[in-house]
Amino acid sequence: MEVPILKQGPFxxxxxxxxxxxxxxxxxxxxxxxxxxxxxxxxxxxxxxxxDVVDSFATRMLRDTAQMIRLRGAxxxxxxxxxxxxxxxxxxxxxxEGVATALDLExxxxxxxxVGKDKP
Amino acid sequence: xxxxxxxPIRADGDIVVAxxxxxxxxxxLGFSSSDLTLxxxxxxxxxxxxxxxxxxxxIAVTHVVDGPRPGLVIIARDKGPGITDLRKALQEGYSTxxxxxxxxxxxxxxxxxxxxxxxxxxxxxxxxxxxxxC
Numbered sequence: 021m022e023v024p025i026l027k028q029g030p031f032x033x034x035x036x037x038x039x040x041x042x043x044x045x046x047x048x049x050x051x052x053x054x055x056x057x058x059x060x061x062x063x064x065x066x067x068x069x070x071x072d073v074v075d076s077f078a079t080r081m082l083r084d085t086a087q088m089i090r091l092r093g094a095x096x097x098x099x100x101x102x103x104x105x106x107x108x109x110x111x112x113x114x115x116x117e118g119v120a121t122a123l124d125l126e127x128x129x130x131x132x133x134x135v136g137k138d139k140p
Numbered sequence: 141x142x143x144x145x146x147x148p149i150r151a152d153g154d155i156v157v158a159x160x161x162x163x164x165x166x167x168x169l170g171f172s173s174s175d176l177t178l179x180x181x182x183x184x185x186x187x188x189x190x191x192x193x194x195x196x197x198x199i200a201v202t203h204v205v206d207g208p209r210p211g212l213v214i215i216a217r218d219k220g221p222g223i224t225d226l227r228k229a230l231q232e233g234y235s236t237x238x239x240x241x242x243x244x245x246x247x248x249x250x251x252x253x254x255x256x257x258x259x260x261x262x263x264x265x266x267x268x269x270x271x272x273x274c
Contacts, residue, residue: 039160040156041152041153041156043152072177073159073177073181074181076185077188103174104176108177111178111249112185112249113245
């Protein structure tokens with residue numbers, strides 16, 4: 021199952037579906053990084069609103085993706101982490117330290133807009 | 141309706157199948173929506189451990205009863221190499237796999253009861269229970 025990636029202005033929006041396997045997550049990471057390069061995006065929103073389980077592997081993939089995008093000089097913000105998912109992640113001891121998060125797509129776009137302003 | 145299921149874990153797609161079936165069963169037993177997520181996450185992590193350390197195994201989830209309270213038990217079984225130092229594997233922050241799985245302490249926090257039996261060269265069985273709140 022591929023993760024659809026849309027372009028909105030200088031930003032990309034990746035909408036992650038509910039039942040992603042590990043292979044899908046690998047594919048997502050690769051596709052996002054490729055698209056950032058190809059479309060010269062300044063920021064990426066990874067929308068995980070419909071994701072019902074974020075385990076250690078998914079967390080690592082999200083962190084890696086953000087790190088790779090940062091090395092490209094772009095920003096990542098993860099939006100839509102469900103309250104139950106956040107609770108399970110904390111109980112499991114997972115964290116997304118160093119990765120920006122926002123409530124939803126709108127807040128994510130606002131965040132990227134603000135971060136963009138600081139850049140010369 | 142069956143009160144349990146068993147999913148062989150051989151490839152990463154099986155992790156998704158196991159946790160989805162676990163969520164459906166837990167929902168039928170009356171677990172709250174936040175418990176459903178905790179249970180599905182625990183299954184995901186246990187299935188991942190099987191793939192990572194043993195290569196294959198199975199996840200069985202069944203309905204259990206403790207007086208009036210329904211609950212469920214997750215049994216994660218493999219015939220892998222076993223856990224060398226069980227006490228260490230249950231310590232916070234300990235992982236032999238370079239941080240991919242957070243290992244067993246995290247899963248223990250997601251569930252109400254948790255047991256591990258492991259024998260070198262024979263395999264590992266993790267038994268984890270969760271009860272509905274009433």
